[in-house]
Structures are given as structure tokens and as C-alpha cells.
Amino acid sequence: MPPAPRSRRSYDQYCAAARALDAVGDRWTLLIVRELLVGPRRYTDLHADLPGVSTDVLASRLKDMERDGLTTRRRLPPPSAVYVYELTERGRELLPxxxxxxxxxxxxxxxxxxxxxxxxxxxxxxxxxxxxxxxxxxxxxxxxxxxxxxxxxxxxxxxxxxxxxxxxxxxxxxxxxxxxxxxxxxxxxxxxxxxxxxxxxxxxxxxxxxxxxx
Structure with missing residues (x-):
């Protein structure tokens, strides 16, 4: 079972850069964004294209990103009927x-x-x-x-x-x-x-x- 989202950690600074790092400063988060910028990905695809990330860490980061409004998870229609992760508009703003x-x-x-x-x-x-x-x-x-x-x-x-x-x-x-x-x-x-x-x-x-x- 995927781990529950962690309690949100914060730098507790009233600064735009600090607020951004609260959301995307964890290890692997921006690389997950990199993967999702090329389109919706299954969990197995993400794990395959992020060599070195553990399954627990990947699942935890995806939960955090969904909570923070950066990603969504949806089920593809048949015959695929698999779940994919994709960026929200807020997440896509990380392209530049x-x-x-x-x-x-x-x-x-x-x-x-x-x-x-x-x-x-x-x-x-x-x-x-x-x-x-x-x-x-x-x-x-x-x-x-x-x-x-x-x-x-x-x-x-x-x-x-x-x-x-x-x-x-x-x-x-x-x-x-x-x-x-x-x-x-x-x-x-x-x-x-x-x-x-x-x-x-x-x-x-x-x-x-x-x-x-x-």
C-alpha cells in the first residue's frame, strides 16, 4: 500500500523562493516533473525512467505532488484501464x-x-x-x-x-x-x-x- 503523504515540511519563510522550495525542493520531485512534462505516465514508466529512486520514495513524492496541486491521477478508458499521472496547469508552469x-x-x-x-x-x-x-x-x-x-x-x-x-x-x-x-x-x-x-x-x-x- 502506498505510503500516506508526509506532514508538510516548510522553511517557514515569507519568501516566494522558499514557498516554491516547500513544494518542489525535495529530492526527486523536479525530476518527476521532468518526466511528466513529456506527457501522462504510468507509475511503472516513472519508476523505469527514474533510475535510483525507491518505490516508497516515488509513491510518497507523487502523493505529495498531488496534494500540492502539481499532479493528478486518472484512469485511462478501456482497453488500457490503467492509471496515469499527469501535471496540472500549475505543474506545467514549471517548464521554464x-x-x-x-x-x-x-x-x-x-x-x-x-x-x-x-x-x-x-x-x-x-x-x-x-x-x-x-x-x-x-x-x-x-x-x-x-x-x-x-x-x-x-x-x-x-x-x-x-x-x-x-x-x-x-x-x-x-x-x-x-x-x-x-x-x-x-x-x-x-x-x-x-x-x-x-x-x-x-x-x-x-x-x-x-x-x-x-
């Missing part, structure tokens, strides 16, 4: 927070240690930030050696998702994780990567043309 943290942490992504876990969709949020200001809107599908994810860039509807795009994307790119980190950090543009042979880009629409020209 995670992007800013990823930007700040990017310089620490040097050589990957043998013990480092990696999932393709972990690159989605930094890449969204790296493509800001592209001047074009649309869905970009990204393939790495580790898997696929997709992002919607431009406009007010920025979002990301795990796996292939649900419909035909406006552009597709194939690259390795190191190149994706470089693009996300502003060290390399997609266009420069294409011209250097580091990125394979397909698509003929406005988004693909803007990426080639970058």
Missing part, C-alpha cells in the same frame, strides 16, 4: 524552471560516466530552450542512439513528448547525444551541424528551412 536548471547545469555535461543513466527524452527540455528564437513553428522529431522524442517549437505552445511524434512532424533530425547537448547549449546550431555532417535533417516546410538556415 526545468529549462533554466538544464541550461545552468549544461556545463557539467562533459564526458558521460560509465554509471550515468540516460534516456533520449531527457534531452527534450534543453533542446527546446536551445531552439528558442528560431523564428518558425512546428513539430520536430528527434532521433538519438538512445531513442526518440519530439518537441513543438515556436509560439506559445512549446511542449515535448517521448517517442515519435503522434502525427507527421514538420521536420526530423538524427544526431548523437553529444551533438544534441551542443545544440541545446547554443554551442552549435542545427544548420551548422547539418553542414558539418553531424546532423541529418529531413523536411521541406518552414521549420525545416529555418533549421537549415540556422
Amino acid at each position: 524552471v526545468l529549462q533554466a536548471l538544464a541550461t545552468w547545469g549544461a556545463p557539467a555535461l562533459q564526458e558521460r560516466a560509465p554509471t550515468d543513466a540516460v534516456r533520449a527524452h531527457w534531452f527534450a527540455l534543453p533542446l527546446l530552450r536551445g531552439l528558442a528564437g528560431l523564428g518558425a513553428e512546428g513539430v520536430l522529431e528527434v532521433r538519438l542512439d538512445e531513442g526518440e522524442f519530439h518537441v513543438r517549437v515556436g509560439g506559445a505552445g512549446e511542449s515535448c513528448g517521448d517517442g515519435p511524434a503522434p502525427a507527421e512532424p514538420d521536420a526530423r533530425i538524427v544526431m548523437d547525444a553529444e551533438t544534441c547537448v551542443a545544440v541545446s547549449g547554443g554551442v552549435l546550431t542545427v544548420g551548422e551541424g547539418v553542414r558539418a555532417g553531424r546532423i541529418e535533417l529531413t523536411g521541406d516546410g518552414v521549420l525545416a528551412k529555418a533549421l537549415r538556415a540556422s
Whole structure:
């Protein structure tokens, strides 16, 4: 049986940053948000994509997040009939927070240690930030050696998702994780990567043309 929500701990400071950390400052909470930003996830999916978290801690954090209005739990209709967790509007407002943290942490992504876990969709949020200001809107599908994810860039509807795009994307790119980190950090543009042979880009629409020209 999942553990009951803990008594709320607080810094007891009348400060916006302290209040935010009251809600999301616990270990694993923001990484759960990262996972749910790519869409609704089953408990088993969350546990699989958060290597190192115990089942008790994950269940406790999810209870806390639901209590704090960051997530909801709902049952999918048949034939799935399984429960999934998803972010509320309040939870989705953490997207720029995670992007800013990823930007700040990017310089620490040097050589990957043998013990480092990696999932393709972990690159989605930094890449969204790296493509800001592209001047074009649309869905970009990204393939790495580790898997696929997709992002919607431009406009007010920025979002990301795990796996292939649900419909035909406006552009597709194939690259390795190191190149994706470089693009996300502003060290390399997609266009420069294409011209250097580091990125394979397909698509003929406005988004693909803007990426080639970058």
C-alpha cells in the first residue's frame, strides 16, 4: 500500500523562493516533473525512467505532488484501464524552471560516466530552450542512439513528448547525444551541424528551412 503523504515540511519563510522550495525542493520531485512534462505516465514508466529512486520514495513524492496541486491521477478508458499521472496547469508552469536548471547545469555535461543513466527524452527540455528564437513553428522529431522524442517549437505552445511524434512532424533530425547537448547549449546550431555532417535533417516546410538556415 502506498505510503500516506508526509506532514508538510516548510522553511517557514515569507519568501516566494522558499514557498516554491516547500513544494518542489525535495529530492526527486523536479525530476518527476521532468518526466511528466513529456506527457501522462504510468507509475511503472516513472519508476523505469527514474533510475535510483525507491518505490516508497516515488509513491510518497507523487502523493505529495498531488496534494500540492502539481499532479493528478486518472484512469485511462478501456482497453488500457490503467492509471496515469499527469501535471496540472500549475505543474506545467514549471517548464521554464526545468529549462533554466538544464541550461545552468549544461556545463557539467562533459564526458558521460560509465554509471550515468540516460534516456533520449531527457534531452527534450534543453533542446527546446536551445531552439528558442528560431523564428518558425512546428513539430520536430528527434532521433538519438538512445531513442526518440519530439518537441513543438515556436509560439506559445512549446511542449515535448517521448517517442515519435503522434502525427507527421514538420521536420526530423538524427544526431548523437553529444551533438544534441551542443545544440541545446547554443554551442552549435542545427544548420551548422547539418553542414558539418553531424546532423541529418529531413523536411521541406518552414521549420525545416529555418533549421537549415540556422
